[in-house]
Amino acid sequence: MNHDKDERELFERLSREMAATGTDGNGADVVDLAEARRRAAADGIDVDQVDADDEFYDHESVRIDRPELGRPVDPPDEPRTRSAGKRDRAPVVPVWLNSRANIRTSLVYGMKEARYRAGYHAIRSPKYAGKAIVYAPVGFVRTVHRLGSWAMAERHNWDLRQHAADRGDADTWMKLDARRQRQSRWRWTLVLSLGAIAAAGTSFLALGPVPTAGKWAALALAVPVLARLGRPADKPITDRVSAGKTYRKLTAELVRRALTSIQLSGINRAVAQDPGAISFPTEIHRDGPGHMAIVDLPYGVEASDVIARRGRLASALRLPLDQVWPETAPGHTGRLGLWVGFEPASQMKQPAWPLISGGKVDVFKPFPFATTPRLETVNAELMSRNWLFGGQPGSGKTFALRDLVLAAALDVRTEIRGYELKGVGDFGVVAPVCAEYGNGFDDDTIAGCAAMLDWLYEECRRRSKRIDHYAKLGKAPENKVTPELASLKGSGLHPLVVFIDEIQELFRHPKYGKKAGEIAEKVIKLGRALGVVLLIGTQIPDKDSLPTGITRNVNTRFCLSVADQTANDMILGTSAYKNGYRATVFEPVVEAGWGILSGIGKPAALRSYYVDTDQAGRVMARAIEARTKAGVMPAPDEQTRDTSTGYDVLADVATVWPQGDEKAWNETLIERLSEYRADVYAGWKPEQLTAALAVHGVKVGQVGRRVDGKTVNRRGPAQPDILAAIAERNGKRQAE
Numbered sequence: 086m087n088h089d090k091d092e093r094e095l096f097e098r099l100s101r102e103m104a105a106t107g108t109d110g111n112g113a114d115v116v117d118l119a120e121a122r123r124r125a126a127a128d129g130i131d132v133d134q135v136d137a138d139d140e141f142y143d144h145e146s147v148r149i150d151r152p153e154l155g156r157p158v159d160p161p162d163e164p165r166t167r168s169a170g171k172r173d174r175a176p177v178v179p180v181w182l183n184s185r186a187n188i189r190t191s192l193v194y195g196m197k198e199a200r201y202r203a204g205y206h207a208i209r210s211p212k213y214a215g216k217a218i219v220y221a222p223v224g225f226v227r228t229v230h231r232l233g234s235w236a237m238a239e240r241h242n243w244d245l246r247q248h249a250a251d252r253g254d255a256d257t258w259m260k261l262d263a264r265r266q267r268q269s270r271w272r273w274t275l276v277l278s279l280g281a282i283a284a285a286g287t288s289f290l291a292l293g294p295v296p297t298a299g300k301w302a303a304l305a306l307a308v309p310v311l312a313r314l315g316r317p318a319d320k321p322i323t324d325r326v327s328a329g330k331t332y333r334k335l336t337a338e339l340v341r342r343a344l345t346s347i348q349l350s351g352i353n354r355a356v357a358q359d360p361g362a363i364s365f366p367t368e369i370h371r372d373g374p375g376h377m378a379i380v381d382l383p384y385g386v387e388a389s390d391v392i393a394r395r396g397r398l399a400s401a402l403r404l405p406l407d408q409v410w411p412e413t414a415p416g417h418t419g420r421l422g423l424w425v426g427f428e429p430a431s432q433m434k435q436p437a438w439p440l441i442s443g444g445k446v447d448v449f450k451p452f453p454f455a456t457t458p459r460l461e462t463v464n465a466e467l468m469s470r471n472w473l474f475g476g477q478p479g480s481g482k483t484f485a486l487r488d489l490v491l492a493a494a495l496d497v498r499t500e501i502r503g504y505e506l507k508g509v510g511d512f513g514v515v516a517p518v519c520a521e522y523g524n525g526f527d528d529d530t531i532a533g534c535a536a537m538l539d540w541l542y543e544e545c546r547r548r549s550k551r552i553d554h555y556a557k558l559g560k561a562p563e564n565k566v567t568p569e570l571a572s573l574k575g576s577g578l579h580p581l582v583v584f585i586d587e588i589q590e591l592f593r594h595p596k597y598g599k600k601a602g603e604i605a606e607k608v609i610k611l612g613r614a615l616g617v618v619l620l621i622g623t624q625i626p627d628k629d630s631l632p633t634g635i636t637r638n639v640n641t642r643f644c645l646s647v648a649d650q651t652a653n654d655m656i657l658g659t660s661a662y663k664n665g666y667r668a669t670v671f672e673p674v675v676e677a678g679w680g681i682l683s684g685i686g687k688p689a690a691l692r693s694y695y696v697d698t699d700q701a702g703r704v705m706a707r708a709i710e711a712r713t714k715a716g717v718m719p720a721p722d723e724q725t726r727d728t729s730t731g732y733d734v735l736a737d738v739a740t741v742w743p744q745g746d747e748k749a750w751n752e753t754l755i756e757r758l759s760e761y762r763a764d765v766y767a768g769w770k771p772e773q774l775t776a777a778l779a780v781h782g783v784k785v786g787q788v789g790r791r792v793d794g795k796t797v798n799r800r801g802p803a804q805p806d807i808l809a810a811i812a813e814r815n816g817k818r819q820a821e
């Protein structure tokens with residue numbers, strides 16, 4: 086303090102001296118600038134315009150020219166638009182409560198946790214009991230002592246009285262003591278009364294007519310409480326459960342630290358300049374069995390940059406890879422959704438496929454196919470889609486592909502054909518409902534598969550004619566198969582699902598490979614609108630095994646575990662790996678079924694439902710029952726390509742034609758057709774027959790008949806036209 090005072094005095098003395106002499110301590114002149122400017126102004130000199138030699142030139146001040154900022158360009162504040170506000174707001178119902186699945190997963194997790202804790206403590210309960218017995222008497226003595234001290238009201242008062250005594254202040258001492266006595270009186274009354282009640286209660290429990298269970302219950306209640314009061318502060322009676330658990334509650338600090346540790350220079354530079362460059366538009370919240378942090382990354386950093394560094398992110402969070410799931414969040418490209426599960430996904434039990442035990446499928450509508458890391462169901466679609474499943478051996482692609490075929494089998498309208506070119510019989514369970522099925526990698530099976538593709542291409546051409554016809558009738562808006570057309574018997578536009586697993590065996594075949602690749606590409610392009618769905622699975626995604634024309638045109642891809650970036654991008658499309666969609670992170674076998682699905686919503690990591698062969702058998706039993714009832718089960722000896730339509734309308738009409746008539750009403754023909762093949766023609770409407778014949782170029786016209794003496798006109802075909810159409814078709818077939 087003295088030092089400061091000396092300095093101040095020294096400073097004041099120096100200032101006084103400098104003012105008196107007009108120099109600084111070094112002998113240089115001290116110029117009072119304000120005074121000099123005043124003098125210059127009085128002499129009519131502009132100090133900003135003088136030369137460097139002039140006495141008024143200021144050699145030390147530097148003029149800094151500030152750039153013109155121009156007019157403000159920010160738009161005025163406007164009330165937020167509805168959608169923007171909605172996006173930024175936290176949901177009214179917490180996410181973990183907003184759907185049945187979320188509530189269930191949260192409850193399941195809560196129960197699992199409770200069960201674990203209960204087991205953990207139950208095993209240690211003898212140790213806890215021993216500790217409690219030791220500490221309970223200490224707790225009792227401590228409690229008595231604490232109550233006694235409180236009742237005496239000496240705490241603080243004693244110090245104050247001592248202080249008064251030290252100062253010889255008898256008056257204050259007396260007042261303090263009187264106050265203590267007042268307090269002490271009512272406190273003793275209370276403590277002694279409570280003590281008496283406790284003593285009476287204890288004697289009653291010990292000696293009175295109390296059942297033994299009651300005595301034990303009272304003891305079980307009192308002992309832990311007393312033990313808790315008697316244990317040393319650093320020696321808890323129960324062991325800590327959380328030690329060693331991998332889950333760490335996601336906090337903003339943890340997320341920030343993780344994001345700045347993944348070596349993204351954009352993030353690190355921005356955070357170095359402004360620690361608030363990483364922000365959170367909504368609170369970190371529970372979302373299913375884990376926590377979700379929505380993060381706004383620094384300006385210019387894209388969420389996909391972070392997603393591509395998922396491994397580093399998991400390392401920074403000190404968690405297993407399959408517990409950390411970054412994804413893009415809606416809003417803008419710099420918004421990241423970081424979901425961290427309570428447990429690694431590989432340890433979470435996936436619920437059973439909902440279609441195992443019941444439920445119908447309409448292939449025009451979505452049905453359950455996979456689950457997210459949060460165990461939410463993801464639906465798949467079949468119509469207007471083609472699917473490519475790719476992955477290394479053991480990645481689970483056959484099982485994933487089979488899920489779709491099982492679902493298709495549950496819709497009785499769907500015709501199923503397929504080849505499994507691995508030859509192990511994974512699809513054997515669906516064979517009974519297949520109009521065509523082959524299994525093996527021998528030349529004959531591959532030839533059969535190639536022929537099926539040829540047939541499929543022809544079928545597409547036939548279907549496009551049918552669609553054209555129905556479009557003219559106004560029944561096929563957008564020239565696409567509609568659910569109504571698919572259900573219309575005889576339309577020939579029922580859904581057709583064709584699967585080929587291990588298709589590389591076909592594409593690499595020296596004889597059939599090249600042509601099959603070209604045909605498959607055409608089918609993929611044509612089939613979408615025509616109700617033809619091609620599902621292919623391959624384990625070697627390279628140029629020869631999977632022609633690029635196919636990968637380019639397939640609109641739904643499920644990439645399971647792959648070995649490298651090339652395979653990843655072959656299946657998911659160029660740049661998928663760069664954009665963070667990396668199926669290389671999944672381990673084959675251990676993480677079988679996990680993959681990245683692209684084409685339905687935004688690409689995301691999913692696990693296809695696991696349906697083992699027994700469960701698949703249960704699904705098929707339902708499918709077979711429904712198909713038998715609907716009369717659409719293919720007879721085992723009819724499982725060839727020629728049974729595809731199930732009937733030949735031209736031949737059938739020719740067979741049932743009323744003898745001697747040149748023309749016949751549609752109604753008459755349908756009546757006879759229904760008798761001839763009830764499974765196909767029962768319930769047909771006249772316009773259905775018109776449409777079915779039109780596909781073959783047979784026109785129907787007015788046919789007059791005398792009924793009860795009156796002429797009745799109805800529509801119907803002429804026999805020569807039918808016979809001509811049959812002859813033309815036979816001629817074409819022979820030419821082929």
Ligand SMILES: Nc1ncnc2c1ncn2[C@@H]1O[C@H](COP(=O)(O)OP(=O)(O)OP(=O)(O)O)[C@@H](O)[C@H]1O
Pocket residue numbers: 476477478479480481482483484485507624674677678679692693694695696
């Ligand atoms: N969704 C899934 N969940 C759990 N396990 C699965 C799942 N899908 C498949 N698996 C398991 O992984 C194993 C391999 O599956 P799958 O036969 O489908 O693999 P793949 O990729 O077709 O292999 P390969 O090319 O050798 O046939 C199966 O035996 C099955 O037990």
